[in-house]
Amino acid sequence: xxxxxxxxxxxxxxxxxxxxxxxxxxxxxxxxxxxxxxxxxxxxxxxxxxxxxxxxxxxxxxxxxxxxxxxxxxxxxxxxxxxxxxxxxxxxxxxxxxxxxxxxxxxxxxxxxxxxxxxxxxxxxxxxxxxxxxxxxxxxxxxxxxxxxxxxxxxxxxxxxxxxxxxxxxxxxxxxxxxxxxxxxxxxxxxxxxxxxxxxxxxxxxxxxx
Numbered sequence: 250x251x252x253x254x255x256x257x258x259x260x261x262x263x264x265x266x267x268x269x270x271x272x273x274x275x276x277x278x279x280x281x282x283x284x285x286x287x288x289x290x291x292x293x294x295x296x297x298x299x300x301x302x303x304x305x306x307x308x309x310x311x312x313x314x315x316x317x318x319x320x321x322x323x324x325x326x327x328x329x330x331x332x333x334x335x336x337x338x339x340x341x342x343x344x345x346x347x348x349x350x351x352x353x354x355x356x357x358x359x360x361x362x363x364x365x366x367x368x369x370x371x372x373x374x375x376x377x378x379x380x381x382x383x384x385x386x387x388x389x390x391x392x393x394x395x396x397x398x399x400x401x402x403x404x405x406x407x408x409x410x411x412x413x414x415x416x417x418x419x420x421x422x423x424x425x426x427x428x429x430x431x432x433x434x435x436x437x438x439x440x441x442x443x444x445x446x447x448x449x450x451x452x453x454x455x456x457x458x459x
Contacts, residue, residue: 284315286322286362286414288401290448293371296420296434296441302377303330303395303436305420307448310369311401313362319403323351323359326399328374328420330384337396341417345400349411359403381436392433395420397448412459417451 294306309326313319325348329340351359360368374397385391397418402411423445424430431447 282316283408283412284313284317284319284362284364284403284405286319286401286403286412287312287314288324288414288416290397290416290418292420292443292446292448295443296446298381298436298439300378302375303381304373304375306371306373307397308369308371310367311362312367313364316364317405317407318364319362319405321359322362322368322401322403323348324370324372324399324401325351326372326374326397328376329396329398330376330380330393332384332386332394337398337417341398341400341415344398345402345413345415348400348402348413351402362403385436386433391437392435394433396451414459418448419451420446420448423447 289310289312291308291310292305293308294304296303296305307326309324311322311324325344327340327344329337331337362368376395381393384393386393397416397420399416401414401416403413404411419431420434421431422434422441424432431449434441
């Protein structure tokens with residue numbers, strides 16, 4: 250009886266080892282053949298303040314660096330004016346949840362990006378006047394520090410689940426005297442040209458891919 254029980258234990262251990270090795274092999278194959286989608290922003294219109302609030306358009310260029318198509322690819326960006334990290338993080342997470350929903354329902358099925366292929370989307374980001382007023386920094390000459398957050402959501406054919414590339418970018422004003430400076434934005438300026446603005450990944454980087 251003892252010999253038989255030992256045999257069963259050995260067989261179960263062998264089965265677990267086989268399953269573990271199979272899972273590792275499957276994971277390695279998935280990593281080698283899956284799509285990887287990057288996102289790169291560019292400012293395409295001036296930033297305008299008017300009676301209705303703030304308006305700007307950002308071009309998001311997506312590229313598939315992987316070895317298989319990224320399907321149902323959808324981007325969901327948003328803009329947060331609060332400098333408070335907890336609020337930025339909340340808006341960021343909501344964008345990622347919305348990207349997952351919108352990439353698979355109704356007319357928002359997303360696009361297919363084949364290996365090496367790029368696509369771009371011009372997205373208008375706005376903030377109403379009351380939100381601007383609520384987030385003016387009284388210690389910084391009534392400036393604001395906009396943050397662009399969001400997620401690219403996509404899937405692939407040989408594995409279940411959603412995969413995302415998330416991002417956080419700081420939208421700032423350039424300093425002609427210092428190319429490395431990132432200045433807060435003054436609503437009183439009314440209009441800031443594309444050349445007067447910069448958009449940079451948040452450092453330390455909080456962008457991530459899954």
